[in-house]
Amino acid sequence: MSTYGDRGNIICLEKRCEWRGIEARVTQVTLETPVRELKSCDLIFMGGAQDRQQKLAGDDFLHHKGPVVKAMVEQGVPALFVCAAYQFVGHYYQPYQGDKIPGAGIFDLYTVHPGDQKKRLIGNVVAELSCQLSAVSCQLKTIVGFENHGGKTYLNENPKSQIPMTKPLAKVIKGFGNNGEDGYEGAVYKNSIGSYFHGPLLPKNPHIADWLIAKALEMKYGKIIPLENLDDSLEWQAHSQML
Amino acid sequence: MSWFDSIIATNAKTLSKISTTLRLGAGATWPGEIALTVKPNILSSLLSGLRKGIIIVAGTNGKTTTARMIVTILEAQGLRVIHNASGANLLNGIVSALINKADWRGQVSADWGVFEVDENSLPQFIKSIKSIKSKVVLVLLNLFRDQLDRYGEVDVISEKWQKSLESLNNVKIIANADDPLIAYLASSASRPGPSFAQATAGRLEASTRFFGLDDPSQFQKKIEHATDSTFCPTCGTRLLYEGYYYSHIGIWKCIKCKTKRPPLDVSECDYPLPGLYNRYNTLAAVAASQVLDIKQETISEALAGFVPAFGRQEEFTIDGKKVKIFLSKNPTGFNQSLRTILDLGAKHLLLVLNDRIPDGRDVSWIWDVDFELLTQDEHVITVSGDRVYDLALRLKYANLNQFFVEPNLHHALKQSLDVSSKSETLYILATYSAMLDVRKLLTGRKIL
Known part of the structure; x- marks a missing residue:
């Protein structure tokens, strides 16, 4: 379901592994991909889509792949969910008109669409990481990207009844973030991240890319494997330009 | 009236x-x-x-x-x-x-x-x-x-x-x-x-x-990444293509409906x-x-006798050197420009990315462009524009590691012309406002 330059996230992960001599194979998960192939993955990425494609993929996800991805995330397999996929891993999506559309229920969050007449949340965004993403050495605590969403996402459906396990990823400095109201952007649950940032997210935020890679290695080999440092001067230059 | x-x-x-x-x-x-x-x-x-x-x-x-x-x-x-x-x-x-x-x-x-x-x-x-x-x-x-x-x-x-x-x-x-x-x-x-x-x-x-x-001889060997309408507009089934010319343009049919x-x-x-x-x-x-x-x-x-429109393969001669501008404003357009100039044997390239209102503020789309078509050995590349570092980063992740990064368009243009010889053409691929800026510099002859 690639729209909005989602491929950039894949290219980024692939190259950063390649440059370190980490062998990585990308499997494109389509409607036709069998579940066992999905289960063999060490890192999951899911991006946005046009409504029509999303509906097709959504039905498939909810009934077949969603429960598998949920189990994998629970086990600690790192994953990145962006835009529509971010909305989809929550409890539900409430359209302006009509019934709630159930989500995969992986993250404790939900999304509400305030109506077609309401302005979409569009523009460059800068946010400061509020979650401790350990195992990453980074120069900056910010993340940068571009957001374009109609739906507003809220974390922790019922904060009183449980310990909030799903935490916000970052605090918005410039832009809207999850809903343009509470000042938060994205979500973190176990080793998985959800975010409205495309742009795409990873190339200009190499610290996030490396965190995902590190977590994937840790899960696969059962121990922390330090990542070799790369020359990220261009990455941070592109990052800093947006601050 | x-x-x-x-x-x-x-x-x-x-x-x-x-x-x-x-x-x-x-x-x-x-x-x-x-x-x-x-x-x-x-x-x-x-x-x-x-x-x-x-x-x-x-x-x-x-x-x-x-x-x-x-x-x-x-x-x-x-x-x-x-x-x-x-x-x-x-x-x-x-x-x-x-x-x-x-x-x-x-x-x-x-x-x-x-x-x-x-x-x-x-x-x-x-x-x-x-x-x-x-x-x-x-x-x-x-x-x-x-x-x-x-x-x-x-x-x-x-x-x-x-x-x-x-x-x-x-x-x-x-x-x-x-x-x-x-x-x-x-x-x-x-x-x-x-x-x-x-x-x-x-x-x-x-x-x-x-x-x-x-013309099946024009079918693409590899499907481009920036492909949109691959599902049947009537029934929603994935379309079957005899061949793609570019993006989702090709000889298609739906086996279901x-x-x-x-x-x-x-x-x-x-x-x-x-x-x-x-x-x-x-x-x-x-x-x-x-x-x-x-x-x-x-x-x-x-x-x-057709003469191209401004910025659409428009040609200039600057100091005896040929310059061709290709407006390239979205993934499909950019991919088509790249393929065309590679067919024309392009060696010198200036790529300019802006993010003003006419260009679109979101530059994510550059990740859908197949810059992997360019190679280190055959192409001398300069990048410029408001979002020069985004473009540079994209090239880096397309296996290119030697190119010029010049935020100032004026300098970038001069630099690209300096390194090309009189028998060669400088190909400029630019987003809309960048294309207008390039034309202004070229027609105003400000760079010389």
């Missing part, structure tokens, strides 16, 4: 003259904007002055070139044409173009109006020509992802178009058969409506001519410009001219 409309048109025209004299910009859209504010339906009233009819060119890529080709052919036939040549394709730009050509009474006097119309403005434009009695030809080129932050997704645009096309009477549609969405829109618009009333209202007279390519690429009415002609995308632009222009009963001979002669 009523006396009131005449007054508005004349006044707007005077303002436009003052603007041009003061060098505030010849392609200004504000005279049209003023006229539209005073009289929202000024467009229909201005258009009614066109003696023979209106030709509308719509689609994501190729509008300016196709419209210019049609104008060239019509003028070769000795016809008088009004055209929004500056590429200002919102309603205010079209009204401005009409006002500029109006006489002192505010009357438009020409045979044809040839207008490229922005994707989002097409439904509004169609609304204003409903009452027009003269002939309407609608050329539908393609729909690709473009400025998602501004236009929304391809599916959203196509839905708007479908609703709007249903309301058109007496229109000839020229459509790209190789784009499944366009073929679907054109076919559903030309089919008689569900009710008899609609049929008798003229829907039966609507007819469609399809253009496309029948049996919808397939419509038979082609026009599939061959002589092409004045390089690039597969320009074959489509040319075929569209030829198909449109044919429904206006222009002789094949006139069409061929006119096209042989």
